[in-house]
Amino acid sequence: MTSTDQPLKTSGAAPVVLGGEPRAPIAAEQWPRPAGREMELLGQVVRSGNWGFDGPLEAEFEAAFAAYQDARYGLCVANGTVALQLALEALDVGAGDEVIVPALTWQATAAAALDINAVPVLADVEPGTYCLDPVQVERLITPRTRAIIPVHLYSSLADMDRICQIGARHSIPVIEDCAHAHGSRWRDRGTGSWGALGCFSFQKFKTLTAGEGGFVSTSDPALRERVYSLRNCGRRRHGSADADWRPIQSGNYRMTEFQAAVLLAQFDAFDGQASQRDLNVGRIEAGLAELPGVAPMDHPAGRTRISPYEFVFKFVAGEWDGLSAGGFRRALEAELGVEVDRVNEPLNAAPLYLPQTKRRYRITSAYWDAINPKRFDVPVATQAYAEGVSLPHKILLDDDAVPVVLDAITRLHEHRQALASWENAA
Numbered sequence: 001m002t003s004t005d006q007p008l009k010t011s012g013a014a015p016v017v018l019g020g021e022p023r024a025p026i027a028a029e030q031w032p033r034p035a036g037r038e039m040e041l042l043g044q045v046v047r048s049g050n051w052g053f054d055g056p057l058e059a060e061f062e063a064a065f066a067a068y069q070d071a072r073y074g075l076c077v078a079n080g081t082v083a084l085q086l087a088l089e090a091l092d093v094g095a096g097d098e099v100i101v102p103a104l105t106w107q108a109t110a111a112a113a114l115d116i117n118a119v120p121v122l123a124d125v126e127p128g129t130y131c132l133d134p135v136q137v138e139r140l141i142t143p144r145t146r147a148i149i150p151v152h153l154y155s156s157l158a159d160m161d162r163i164c165q166i167g168a169r170h171s172i173p174v175i176e177d178c179a180h181a182h183g184s185r186w187r188d189r190g191t192g193s194w195g196a197l198g199c200f201s202f203q204k205f206k207t208l209t210a211g212e213g214g215f216v217s218t219s220d221p222a223l224r225e226r227v228y229s230l231r232n233c234g235r236r237r238h239g240s241a242d243a244d245w246r247p248i249q250s251g252n253y254r255m256t257e258f259q260a261a262v263l264l265a266q267f268d269a270f271d272g273q274a275s276q277r278d279l280n281v282g283r284i285e286a287g288l289a290e291l292p293g294v295a296p297m298d299h300p301a302g303r304t305r306i307s308p309y310e311f312v313f314k315f316v317a318g319e320w321d322g323l324s325a326g327g328f329r330r331a332l333e334a335e336l337g338v339e340v341d342r343v344n345e346p347l348n349a350a351p352l353y354l355p356q357t358k359r360r361y362r363i364t365s366a367y368w369d370a371i372n373p374k375r376f377d378v379p380v381a382t383q384a385y386a387e388g389v390s391l392p393h394k395i396l397l398d399d400d401a402v403p404v405v406l407d408a409i410t411r412l413h414e415h416r417q418a419l420a421s422w423e424n425a426a
């Protein structure tokens with residue numbers, strides 16, 4: 001922690017929820033924020049008449065973003081969920097195949113497997129990173145396992161060394177879910193370049209966004225052709241030189257040229273923002289390590305750059321004299337004036353992951369039973385849901401937010417007994 005990152009001197013002032021003065025709001029700028037060229041490029045698209053797929057701006061963005069993530073090829077698709085689905089289908093994963101996904105993730109990671117009639121197998125996560133635990137992956141592999149999907153979750157990266165080793169040892173392909181990890185790097189190589197394919201989301205909350213959108217990265221020319229065909233009703237890519245290409249049934253999972261225009265404009269500002277996020281994550285984590293009552297996530301040596309979707313740390317329940325994590329989150333939200341959230345609910349209990357509510361999945365009674373998420377026991381993901389505290393990524397673009405966050409937590413801890421009484425009285 002540098003001297004400027006020390007928590008601001010606390011004056012003993014009361015927390016906001018106990019009647020203290022609110023601070024000046026941090027990260028006043030909203031997200032998404034225009035980078036500059038959006039209107040110019042959108043105007044260009046309107047005038048061009050080329051409003052749909054396979055436009056020049058889409059091609060430019062695909063090349064630029066794939067290279068940025070250290071992959072040879074990239075394909076824009078409708079959204080991040082579809083990116084995962086098409087990545088699985090490109091690998092010919094299908095009916096009854098097992099796909100190992102972390103239990104702690106947004107439901108899309110597992111839903112993509114469900115939608116191709118595969119069986120999502122929920123693996124627990126590592127306590128230090130909240131990402132897919134390689135030990136659990138190894139334990140859950142069966143002869144039916146056809147893919148492993150690590151998710152680079154929040155401000156952590158999955159251990160790509162160990163997960164890629166396991167995949168290689170069992171000849172099971174790895175697909176990276178990078179919906180939270182644009183611009184992040186494992187051992188100085190971009191996320192999305194470690195697995196056979198990488199999948200990104202450009203949904204409105206993400207750090208690179210066009211409101212909606214998705215992306216598949218790969219360095220395998222045959223997979224590139226297959227993802228192209230899958231996203232475009234089975235058509236062969238114009239200019240494809242793949243002698244082994246075969247027609248494949250598919251639908252429309254394309255992106256528009258308008259989205260590509262916005263993405264290109266947003267991308268101008270992206271690398272600078274990613275560096276600033278990485279720097280400020282480091283500063284906040286160093287500060288958190290010195291404070292009582294909270295703990296930063298582990299920082300494995302492989303995590304050489306992090307540009308997170310949300311910044312996550314742990315609430316250490318035993319150090320708050322009875323204040324709960326929920327009470328802490330509410331009090332911190334009042335201090336900072338930005339939303340303070342919890343992490344995703346584990347998929348064995350998530351209200352938006354309910355495979356047994358759709359008749360489409362009632363293929364056989366064995367399949368119906370296999371997709372029941374309640375059959376998985378995931379204590380670490382459950383603990384993460386209890387203790388995880390999540391701050392929006394926009395605060396990481398405000399250098400001044402670092403001491404404010406640390407000061408706010410320090411103040412809450414100083415007043416923990418009064419806060420516990422406040423919570424009990426509520």
Ligand SMILES: Cc1ncc(COP(=O)(O)O)c(C=O)c1O
Pocket residue numbers: 079080081082105106108109151177179180200201202203213214
């Ligand atoms: C980890 C993860 N994977 C996949 C997705 C799906 O992306 P989309 O919302 O673009 O479909 C999300 C979206 O929030 C996500 O958080």
